[in-house]
Amino acid sequence: MVAVDAQLLVSEARAFRTKLEALNKPLLAVLVTHPHGDHVAGITELVRSTDGSSEVPIAALPSVERVMRETEDEKRAQWEPVFGNEWVQSWTYPNRFVSDRETVEFDGVVYRVHDMGPGGDSDANSIWIVEEGPRAAFTGDLFFNGTHSYVADGFVLAWLANLENARSLLAEAGTLYPGHGPGASLDRLEAQKAYLLAYSAAVRELSGSEPVLTESAKEELEARMETFLPGAPLRFMVGLSADAVAAELAGRGRVLPVDL
Numbered sequence: 001m002v003a004v005d006a007q008l009l010v011s012e013a014r015a016f017r018t019k020l021e022a023l024n025k026p027l028l029a030v031l032v033t034h035p036h037g038d039h040v041a042g043i044t045e046l047v048r049s050t051d052g053s054s055e056v057p058i059a060a061l062p063s064v065e066r067v068m069r070e071t072e073d074e075k076r077a078q079w080e081p082v083f084g085n086e087w088v089q090s091w092t093y094p095n096r097f098v099s100d101r102e103t104v105e106f107d108g109v110v111y112r113v114h115d116m117g118p119g120g121d122s123d124a125n126s127i128w129i130v131e132e133g134p135r136a137a138f139t140g141d142l143f144f145n146g147t148h149s150y151v152a153d154g155f156v157l158a159w160l161a162n163l164e165n166a167r168s169l170l171a172e173a174g175t176l177y178p179g180h181g182p183g184a185s186l187d188r189l190e191a192q193k194a195y196l197l198a199y200s201a202a203v204r205e206l207s208g209s210e211p212v213l214t215e216s217a218k219e220e221l222e223a224r225m226e227t228f229l230p231g232a233p234l235r236f237m238v239g240l241s242a243d244a245v246a247a248e249l250a251g252r253g254r255v256l257p258v259d260l
Helices: 010-023 062-086 156-169 188-207 215-228 236-249
Strands: 002-004 029-031 058-060 103-106 109-115 126-130 136-140 175-178
Touching (some): 029 103, 126 156, 188 236
Parallel strands (some): 136 175
Antiparallel strands (some): 109 126
């Protein structure tokens, strides 16, 4: 078995571990798409050794590991008061680093990683693709399938660019497995693009081009996105992301790093 990402909370991670153990197959590796807590915190429970066996490879881009280390403390401070004992107290970090387009192989299956950089709801994003056999791509949070999107890290413009960049990359990738929602086909990239454009247009209008929204404007934003995506889960992320997107559209958001 190879796992792609993990869960956020202790109970979720232990439930996943229980399902893995019921299959009676060894965990050969964990592949990490990006550094958000709801994809990495549960790795600690997943790779926890009960028999003294060797360390499970946890493969990721160096940028993913770096952002994990930069944000673990602040995420704990933000979310432990909300989740209490369900918050994973100590994250387990990648121990095998890969570079853009590098491959790793486990039990005869070859996975190729693609570095997408910022713009896919995080500061560091990657896609893992199985190129032979039953083709599949694990896209992390490049797109959300049937849920509202987290845009609170900023970089919404880079995200839109990455959706375009990924089109040819994923054209022959078979089933796309997002970080949130069921497996999908390539047309979900267009759906994600439409969501981000609708969200950005609403934020720009409701903010009056200012870098923040009022509470009443955030309520109106939630109502508009509910109309755009009726009944979708994770509605709380609509208001949570509003100020970050408003700041970016007003030219006061975070700036992408430039390699010299």
